[in-house]
Amino acid sequence: MPPARKTTSRTTTKKPVTRKKRSTKKTFAQKHKLKFIITLVVLLLFSPLYYGKLFRTAVSTGRWVKDLFIFDEYPNDDEFGIRIPRKYHVHGIDVSSYQGKINWEKVVAMESYNVKLSFAFIKATEGVTLVDSYFQRNWRESKEAGIIRGAYHYFKPKKSGKWQAKFFLQTVNLEAGDLPPVIDIEETGGLSKLELQLNLQEFLNEIEAKSKTKPIIYTGYKFFEDNLKEKFGDYTIWIAHYYQPKLKLPETAWHFWQHADNAHIDGIKGKVDMNVFNGDEVDLSTLLIQKSY
Known part of the structure; x- marks a missing residue:
């Protein structure tokens, strides 16, 4: 038999475990x-x-x-860049020297979703001395382009209403087919309500006597309510009241509504006021001047 193996007992000594310290x-x-x-x-x-x-x-x-x-009755129109009240079908603009040189052919040609521009109010005069620098050009070229035109006067309350009317009529050659003269009144000039109304009436009387046409009154919604409604409600009224789905006046109380002041119009640089007429094209034609003066 082979010799027995010697067994040696190994003693294993455990090494102490050293834990790594976390880095502070x-x-x-x-x-x-x-x-x-x-x-x-x-x-x-x-x-x-x-x-x-x-x-x-x-x-x-x-x-x-x-x-x-x-x-749905006040949709946004991407071409004009504004909301347009869908209820009304006769649309127009108003302009002054602020818009600079206008390409009226492009204005008339613009159309979007059956919205075309049928009329334009053009600033003519202000007070008793100022003639809009682009009036004569706009007055001539708008008619040549075939758009119905109207001229407006910016009223200065502290100046004589009668003399302002004379100045306007000396500047503007009204013809058959034009819209009636417009008086733009937006400020009291520090006058009392009665003084303002009397001076405004002087202007209106002079225009009507000389042109045989009853003028249009343009003003803001609140100004109309506060100063003009009770005395001048029987005139053709043009109201400025922006960004609303409808005008906050009875339908019978107004004829034109300036509903936006930031429209994009082909042929015009910058923003433009946009308006609707409260009626159809036949109704609009009944407002037009029938005889040249």
Whole structure:
């Protein structure tokens, strides 16, 4: 038999486990990173920018809902760049030297979703000395382009109404087919309501006596309500009242409505006032001057 193997007992000694110490730098960085994230979240939640974003989102959503369900009678038109009251079918603009040189052929040719421009009011005079620098050009070229034209005077309350009317009539050559003269009144000039009304009546009387045509009165919605409604309601009224789906006056109380001041019109640089007429083309034709003066 082979000799027996010697068995030797091995004693295994366990090496002590040494745990690595965490880097104090790393722990410090993690803590501060967490604090930074928490601080950022808190600032975001309480930030005006955050709530401003939420507000803008809510507003845009609200507008979309209105477009879909509420404003079907007041749709946005991409070509004109504004909302246009769908109920009315005769549209027009008003211009002055502010718009600069106008290509009236392009104005007349513009059309979007059956909306075409049928008439244009053109600034002629202001007070007793100022003639709009583009009036004669606009007056001539608008007629040549085939658009129905009308001239307006900006009224200065402290100047004589009669002399303002004379100045307007000396400047404007009214012809058959034109819209009646327009007086644009937007300020009291510090006059009392009675003084303002008397001076305005002087202007209207002089225009009517010389042109045999009853003038149109243009003014803002609130100004009309406060100063003119009770005395001049039987005149042809043109009201400025912007960005509304409908004018806050009875249908019988107005004839023209300036509903926007920021329309895009082909052939014109910059923003333009947009208007509707309360009636059809036949109704508009009955307003026109029948005889040249």
